[in-house]
Amino acid sequence: NAGVMQNPRHLVRRRGQEARLRCSPMKGHSHVYWYRQLPEEGLKFMVYLQKENIIDESGMPKERFSAEFPKEGPSILRIQQVVRGDSAAYFCASSPSTGGTAYFGPGTRLTVT
Amino acid sequence: QKEVEQDPGPLSVPEGAIVSLNCTYSNSAFQYFMWYRQYSRKGPELLMYTYSSGNKEDGRFTAQVDKSSKYISLFIRDSQPSDSATYLCAMSAGITGGGNKLTFGTGTQLKVEL
Numbered sequence: 005n006a007g008v009m010q011n012p013r014h015l016v017r018r019r020g021q022e023a024r025l026r027c028s029p030m031k032g033h034s035h036v037y038w039y040r041q042l043p044e045e046g047l048k049f050m051v052y053l054q055k056e057n058i059i060d061e062s063g064m065p066k067e068r069f070s071a072e073f074p075k076e077g078p079s080i081l082r083i084q085q086v087v088r089g090d091s092a093a094y095f096c097a098s099s100p101s102t103g104g105t106a107y108f109g110p111g112t113r114l115t116v117t
Numbered sequence: 118q119k120e121v122e123q124d125p126g127p128l129s130v131p132e133g134a135i136v137s138l139n140c141t142y143s144n145s146a147f148q149y150f151m152w153y154r155q156y157s158r159k160g161p162e163l164l165m166y167t168y169s170s171g172n173k174e175d176g177r178f179t180a181q182v183d184k185s186s187k188y189i190s191l192f193i194r195d196s197q198p199s200d201s202a203t204y205l206c207a208m209s210a211g212i213t214g215g216g217n218k219l220t221f222g223t224g225t226q227l228k229v230e231l
Contacts, residue, residue, distance in 0.1 A: 008160075037218070046123075046205060046221040047161070060218060095160055099217055105151065106217060108160040 006031065008098050008109035016115045017086050025081040025112045029098030036079045037106060038071060041093040053079060086116045120144050123206055123222030132231055136193040140206035140222045143187065147208040150182050152191045155203045155224065165191065196229045
């Protein structure tokens, strides 16, 4: 049973470009969470999605960040007009439809130059 | 004040030692408590999952939760060099309209030396 998959694993963007991070949840999981980990800090919740719905985006920056989880395909975290402060590791986690523990993917490390 | 406090370490112990890691928290709504292990540049891996107060044991790992003190612990017996990693505590208020949103500590870096 494949785990949570994220791609790309590493992403380099220049300031002002767009970054798209993808997450495929574990089979049978319909809940997806995105977390951000800044250097020397713990993981911070960003957004919680179910298929075609954003349930909780209380941790998302108000501007430039958006997330989606379409009916088909992976969840996407999109960062427009990236700035150096967006450099971080972005982790996706999934859990089964009945809730419960979250299983994390390997992360995407975004570097903004 | 952070919702979850965790000593960042680093903590260095000899192989075979008993390791004690802990977190304190301030939100009394937290009911689910987890410990994750994270190797350098990898994703967090779930180690232990506990609901409410009490103890849970799994092999060399024991998790304790004391809700009255808002204090959780992870004990590692017979520590091995392969246990060297960052240990993250995480907690949630449970399955609500907001899902199982986790609040993490900053992590404790552990090094087990030969």
